[in-house]
Amino acid sequence: MRDLGVGFGHLLKGQRWVSRHGRQYGFGLLxxxxxxxxxxxxxxALALWGADAVTWATxxxxxxxxxxxxxxxxxxxAVLFALGLLLAVLTFTAVTLLIGDPFYESLSEQVDADVSPxxxxxxxxxxxxxxxxxSARDSLRVLVRAALWGVLLFALGLLPFVGQTVVPVLGFFVTxxxxxxxxxxxxxQRRGVDLRARLTLLRSRKTLVWGFGTPLGLAFxxxxxxxFLMPxxxxxxxxxxxxxxxxxxxxSGEGSARVTADGEFRPGGVTPGSVPPPPAAPR
Structure with missing residues (x-):
């Protein structure tokens, strides 16, 4: 449960960082x-012509x-519009990152330099x-995975009771x-970590990821x-x-440095395609 709080803390720290860097925040909004x-x-368009599309398809x-x-x-x-809305939530980040790649690359690099000792x-x-x-290729691969989850959750949503209680909660965690x-x-990507390695890292600490992404998905x-939250x-x-x-x-200006569990300092990132082991739990 501690990782949930840590993940949410990173979400708050990111918002606090851009509040102190107005220029980066402004460019990040575009x-x-x-x-x-x-x-x-x-x-x-889906709301206006969705009914016509359903009539044509049935x-x-x-x-x-x-x-x-x-x-x-x-x-x-209603289901068609709900799926469109879910797809919009799932893909909004990917499309925004693709459009704003130069802006977010610069912003992320400045954050790295600011928090690095x-x-x-x-x-x-x-x-x-x-x-x-x-970036475009990986986003498409992630979108396919997200779409498969969306189809599965939609099918489960048809089940009585479970579809109205458990499935929406699972949907927020998947999102x-x-x-x-x-x-x-x-x-x-700036560190040369490919998609497969990224997914391995994220799965190794799911509660940390959920603590960051689930409240963000709800806010979205x-x-x-x-x-306004993207930067x-x-x-x-x-x-x-x-x-x-x-x-x-x-x-910068608050807190103290945190090092890896074995005391090693690795400011330069990782070897492309490699996955460093997650930090060991403190004893």
Missing amino acids: PGLITLVLYVAALV PFADDWSSPWQGLFRGFLT DGTAPRSDLPFWRELWI GFFLTEELTAVAF LVPFVAV GAVAGATMLARELLGEDVEE
Whole structure:
């Protein structure tokens, strides 16, 4: 349970960091605003023409008597919009990060330098276009995983009682995990940690990940909130990535440095594709 608090603490630290760095926060808002406009337009279109799409997809119900036809198609329309909303929440971060890659790379790098005891930050030697390609490819792979979870949760949601109680809770935890993966990818990619290694790290401390991502996912359900929280979420995810990698962390002006469990100091990150073991539990 301690990791839940630590994960949530990183989320708060990230928001506090951007509140002290107004310029980075301002630039970090732009990609979220662009993505928000695109998603609102898509959801409005779904609300306006979703019923027509359901009618087109269910010709077998044309001869059904009232009220069964209306109830059936109304239910499917509501499900279609709910799936669209869930997909928007799951993909908002990935699309925003893709649009704002240069902004968030710079922000994450400054967070690294600010919290590192020696003031340095890992940097990628890859050209920009290569980094953008890797980011887009990994985001698509994560989206496929998230979509599979979405289909599974939707099927479970049809079960009586369980679908109305347990499944929504599971949905928030799944959303929180994938949100955290997308956000930490900015810091991990600069260190050469590939997608498989990132997922291994995140799964090794699920409660830490849930403590960060689940409340963020709940906040993202509130209209417009995601835009204003994104810069701080990227900053907090950078700190979370350092926690998962066992790197020293020191908030400038407050707190003290934390080292790995074996006392080793690794400011330079990890070898590309490798996964360092998670810090051992304190004795």
